[in-house]
Amino acid sequence: MFDDFADAMGELEIGPGLFGTLVIIEANPGLKQTELAHAARLDRSSLVPALDKLEARGLVARRASAEDRRVNGLWLTPDGAALLKKLKQRVMRHEQHLASNLSADERETLIALLQRILPERR
Amino acid sequence: MFDDFADAMGELEIGPGLFGTLVIIEANPGLKQTELAHAARLDRSSLVPALDKLEARGLVARRASAEDRRVNGLWLTPDGAALLKKLKQRVMRHEQHLASNLSADERETLIALLQRILPERR
DNA sequence: TCCCAATTGTTGGATGTCAAACAAAACCAG
DNA sequence: CTGGTTTTGTTTGACATCCAACAATTGGGA
Numbered sequence: 045m046f047d048d049f050a051d052a053m054g055e056l057e058i059g060p061g062l063f064g065t066l067v068i069i070e071a072n073p074g075l076k077q078t079e080l081a082h083a084a085r086l087d088r089s090s091l092v093p094a095l096d097k098l099e100a101r102g103l104v105a106r107r108a109s110a111e112d113r114r115v116n117g118l119w120l121t122p123d124g125a126a127l128l129k130k131l132k133q134r135v136m137r138h139e140q141h142l143a144s145n146l147s148a149d150e151r152e153t154l155i156a157l158l159q160r161i162l163p164e165r166r
Numbered sequence: 167m168f169d170d171f172a173d174a175m176g177e178l179e180i181g182p183g184l185f186g187t188l189v190i191i192e193a194n195p196g197l198k199q200t201e202l203a204h205a206a207r208l209d210r211s212s213l214v215p216a217l218d219k220l221e222a223r224g225l226v227a228r229r230a231s232a233e234d235r236r237v238n239g240l241w242l243t244p245d246g247a248a249l250l251k252k253l254k255q256r257v258m259r260h261e262q263h264l265a266s267n268l269s270a271d272e273r274e275t276l277i278a279l280l281q282r283i284l285p286e287r288r
Numbered sequence: 289t290c291c292c293a294a295t296t297g298t299t300g301g302a303t304g305t306c307a308a309a310c311a312a313a314a315c316c317a318g
Numbered sequence: 319c320t321g322g323t324t325t326t327g328t329t330t331g332a333c334a335t336c337c338a339a340c341a342a343t344t345g346g347g348a
Contacts, residue, residue: 045285047285047288048285061334076296076297077296077297078295078296078297086335086336087335087336087337088296088297088298089297089298089299089300089335089336089337089338090334090335090336091297092297092298092299093333093334093335094334112295112296112343112344113296113342113343113344114295114296114297114342114343114344115295115296115297115343116296116297142283142285143283145282145283146279146282146283150279150282153275153279154276154279154280154283157268157272157275157276157279158276160267160268160272161264161265161267161268161276163167163169163170163264166169181304183304183305198326198327199326199327200325200326200327208305208306209305209306209307210326210327210328211305211306211307211308211327211328211329211330212304212305212306213327214327214328214329215303215304215305216304234313234314234325234326235312235313235314236312236313236314236325236326236327237313237325237326237327238326238327289348290347290348291346291347291348292345292346292347292348293344293345293346293347294343294344294345294346295342295343295344295345296341296342296343296344297340297341297342297343298339298340298341298342299338299339299340299341300337300338300339300340301336301337301338301339302335302336302337302338303334303335303336303337304333304334304335304336305332305333305334305335306331306332306333307330307331307332308329308330308331308332309328309329309330309331310327310328310329310330311326311327311328311329312325312326312327312328313324313325313326313327314323314324314325314326315322315323315324315325316320316321316322316323316324317320317321317322317323318319318320318321
C-alpha cells in the first residue's frame with residue numbers, strides 16, 4: 045500500500061507522514077508542535093526534522109507565538125496550501141485505486157469494521 | 167495495535183517483525199536468508215542484524231550449506247521452537263483481544279475484504 | 289515575591305529499515 | 319579451462335522514529 049501511495053504521489057516527494065502533517069496543519073492553523081505531534085501520533089522530537097524539511101521547502105511556517113515565547117505556531121504557506129490541494133487529489137486517486145475491487149457498500153462495511161477494532165488511543 | 171502487540175508479548179522481547187521471522191523459519195526449515203527476506207518483505211541487509219540478534223539469543227541457527235558455500239540455511243533451535251510456541255499463544259490472545267468487538271461473522275467479512283484490497287506483490 | 293514544578297522545542301543516542309557497494313562463491317559462454 | 323556475470327551475505331551510509339536529557343520559559347504555591 046505504501047508503494048502504491050508513493051506511486052500516486054509521483055514526483056511530489058511527499059510520503060504518508062508528511063501528507064498527514066499537512067492535512068492536520070491545514071485543519072488547525074496556528075497549532076503548536078506538541079499538539080501536532082499528538083494528533084499525528086508522533087513523538088515531539090520526531091516532528092523537528094519533518095517540520096525542518098517542510099519549512100525548507102516553503103510549505104509550512106513556524107511563527108513564534110506572542111503569548112507564550114516557548115511556542116511555535118504552525119501555518120501552511122500559500123505554496124503549502126496549493127501543494128496540499130494537489131496532494132489530496134492524488135491521495136483520492138490512490139484510495140480509489142486501492143479499493144477498486146470493492147463496491148461502495150463493501151467499502152463502507154470495511155471502514156466500519158476497521159473502526160470497531162481500533163484500540164482506544166492511549 | 168503495535169502497542170497492544172507489545173503488551174501481549176510482555177517480557178519476551180519479540181516484536182512483530184521477529185515473530186514473523188520465526189514463523190517463516192519454522193514453516194520453511196533450512197530457508198536461506200535471501201528467501202526469508204523476500205517472504206518477510208524485508209531487504210536482505212535488514213535481516214542481518216535481526217538474525218544476529220536471534221542467533222545471539224540462541225533461537226535461530228545459521229548453518230552453512232554443503233552444496234553452496236555462499237548460503238546460510240536457517241533453522242529454529244529447540245529453544246527457538248519452544249519460545250515460538252509460547253509466542254503463538256500470546257499472539258492469538260492479542261488478536262482475539264483486538265477483534266473482541268467483532269462477531270465471528272464480522273471477523274471473516276473483515277478478513278475477506280482486506281484480502282481483496284491487497285495489491286499484488288511486486 | 290521567589291523558588292520549584294511543568295511545558296515546549298530541541299539535541300543526542302539507540303534502533304530498524306532501505307539502497308548501494310563489496311568480496312566470496314557459483315555459474316556459464318566461448 | 320577461463321574470464322565475465324550472477325547470486326549471497328555483509329558492510330556502510332542515509333533516514334525516520336523513539337526515548338531521555340536539556341535550556342528556556344511559564345505558572346503556581348509558600
